Amino acid sequence: MTEKLSPVDVSTLQERVYLKLRQALYQGKFAAGETLTIRGLAAALGTSAMPVREALQRLVAEKALVQTPSRSIRVASFTPELFWEIIRIRMSIEGMATKRAALNPPPPLAGALRDINAKMIAAIKGGFTEEVLDAxxxxxxxxxxxxxxxxxxxxxNNLWLRTGPYLGVAYRMGYSDPFLTGTRFHERIIQAIERRDGRRAASGLKVDIWATAKWFTRHRIAIFGEDEERPLQAVL
Amino acid sequence: MTEKLSPVDVSTLQERVYLKLRQALYQGKFAAGETLTIRGLAAALGTSAMPVREALQRLVAEKALVQTPSRSIRVASFTPELFWEIIRIRMSIEGMATKRAALNPPPPLAGALRDINAKMIAAIKGGFTEEVLDAxxxxxxxxxxxxxxxxxxxxxNNLWLRTGPYLGVAYRMGYSDPFLTGTRFHERIIQAIERRDGRRAASGLKVDIWATAKWFTRHRIAIFGEDEERPLQAVL
DNA sequence: TCGCGCGTCTTGTGATCACAAATCAACGAT
DNA sequence: ATCGTTGATTTGTGATCACAAGACGCGCGA
Incomplete structure (x- = not known):
């Protein structure tokens, strides 16, 4: 009988709301600085206030959302200083992970990375769909x-949740450059991993992150708010 | 008139509960692996369930507490692997911060550090009070x-919240060694900062963290649970 | 003595409600 | 016109309740 039934979803409502909000944030569906209300989201999601309330607080704890002194909840937004700080942090932390992966990679890693990168290139040169971001x-x-x-x-994961939406901006504006140059850095990283060269892999990754961040500056894209206000919104 | 009145406490109940729990966790007042119940804490704190509930969820989001598959909330506990992983992470991240501070330190930093370190040494050789941990x-x-x-x-801050309790174990057991050797590494760090030598400051800090972590292994202190069970508890 | 049910109590989840503070709009005074 | 005020409405916070799922203890049977 067991083969007739697939397991039911045992997750809590709160968790499903959390994942839904997280995904929406990730895809940049909320404008940075936008305020989110408990009752509003609850109505939109068809639940009571309770699960939404807890999901929001969780996202606040993860710094994906911020709470103003008046307790209203907004989507986090960056100043240029905070943006570059988080880029620096990402370079350090993700560099560490990359180095470690390169020094002792599981055998199928390099091949899998090649496949993913090829998929990403195809997605760029093809329809340039959302699959680019996913890849x-x-x-x-x-x-x-x-x-x-x-x-x-x-x-x-948490750092990506905070910076993720900004990559989505480039995509939605139709810019493929940062993604295309990204795939070249990816190729470098793959080669370094094949040679078990942790240092080169890490530095390749850091350049990837840095170049993408720099792209926003170079194109003077209005990502940042002025006086903590109205950021990214104008772009979307 | 303003000088006659000090600002009133405008924080939410939830936040005060959170801070209280955080402090208790930090001081190792809860045993690792211990189960915390909403109603139990609410009764102990004299509040309703609501604020406790949200404070607990926040601590879960920060990984200071963990939620079992059956949704009960426990104090996080380490396996040796997880412990050493977090030590490695701390060495990398805190090393980064130290390097940056050493390269461009505010003028009074080195002096302030000397004072703090002296206070710590005095606290060790004196009554060996809780001030050691604070310093x-x-x-x-x-x-x-x-x-x-x-x-x-x-x-x-978050990483310290997770590893903090374990330092408290050494203190409560009356061991002053790890703290005393710590002060020597601190002195090295201070000198490196005075010379604006970021690399030496960072490596000094990494050794400080590593040596302290190693101390637990060397003294075979039962910090870790077996099969995710009964950790640290036996020690307290 | 050990294992397995079975009933009771406890626990987290989600819904609903009361309330105070914040937000917003219309309005009036300068 | 601009700013401050006032009133209505929205919003987050905290309390309480219903309910299903777990945890726990007791006793029965092997």
């Missing part, structure tokens, strides 16, 4: 998972 | 704050 994330996290440091992976 | 934390965070990276500081 990019998939590439990076395949490496980070290979580092076999679950707690580090959690930290990285 | 140690104060020393490290004086450096991390000097790095002027607020988001990095948040991450470090």
């Amino acid at each position: 990019n994330k998939e590439f990076h996290f395949a490496i980070y998972e290979a580092a076999e440091m679950p707690q580090l992976l959690e930290i990285i | 140690n934390k104060e020393f490290h965070f004086a450096i991390y704050e000097a790095a002027e990276m607020p988001q990095l500081l948040e991450i470090i």
Whole structure:
């Protein structure tokens, strides 16, 4: 009888709401600085206030959302200083994970990375769909998972949740450049991993992160708010 | 009139509960692996379930507490692997902050660090009070704050919340060794900062963290649980 | 003595409600 | 026109309740 039934979803409502909000944030569906209300989201999601409330607080704890002094909850937004700080942090932490993965990679890693990168290139030169973003994330996290440091992976996940939306901006504006140059850095990283060269792999990754961040500056894209106000919104 | 009145406490009940729990965790007042119940804490704190519930979820989001598959909430406990992973992460991240602080330290930093370290030595050789733990934390965070990276500081704070309780174990058992050797590493770090030598400062800090972690292994202190069960508890 | 049910109590989850503070809009005075 | 005020409405916080799922203890049977 067991083969007739697939397991039911035993997750809590709160968790499903959390994942839904997280995904929406990730895809940049909320404007940075936008305020989110408990009752509003609850109505939109068809639940009561309770699960939404807890999911929001969780995202606040993860710094994906911020709480103003008046307790209203907004989508986090960056100043240029905070943006570059987090880029620096990412270079350090993700560099560490990459180095570790490169020094002792599971055998199928390099091949899998090649496949993912090829998929990413195809997605860029093809329809340039959302798959570009997914492939990019998939590439990076395949490496980070290979580092076999679950707690580090959690930290990285959190950092991506904060910076993730901004990559989406480039995509939605139709810019393919940062993604295309990204795939070249990816190729470098793959080669370094094949040679078990941790240092080169890490530096390749750092350049990848840095170049993408720099792209935003170079194109003077209005990512940042002025006086903590109205950021990214104008772009979307 | 303003000088006659001090600001009233405008924080939410949830936040005060959170801070109280955080402090208790930090001081190792809860045994690792211990189960915390919402109603139990609410009764102990004299509040309703609501604020406790949200404070607990926040601590779960920060990985200071963990939620079992059956949804009960426990104090996080380490396996040796997870412990050493977090030590490695701390060496990398706190090393980064230290390097940055040493390269461009605010003028009074070195002097302030000397004072704190002297206070720590006095506390060790004197009554060996809880002030030892406080001074140690104060020393490290004086450096991390000097790095002027607020988001990095948040991450470090979180890592300390997870490993903090274990330092308390050594203190409660009356061991002063790890703290005394710590002060010697601190002195090295201070000298490196005076010379604006970021690399030496960072490596000094890494040795400080590593040596302390190693101390637990060397003394075969039963910090870790077996099969995720009964950790640290036997020690307290 | 050990294992297996079975009933009771406890626990987390989610819904609903009361309330105070914040937000927003219309309005009036300068 | 601009700013401050006032009133209505929205919003987060905290309390309480219903309910299903777990945890626990007791006793029965092997």
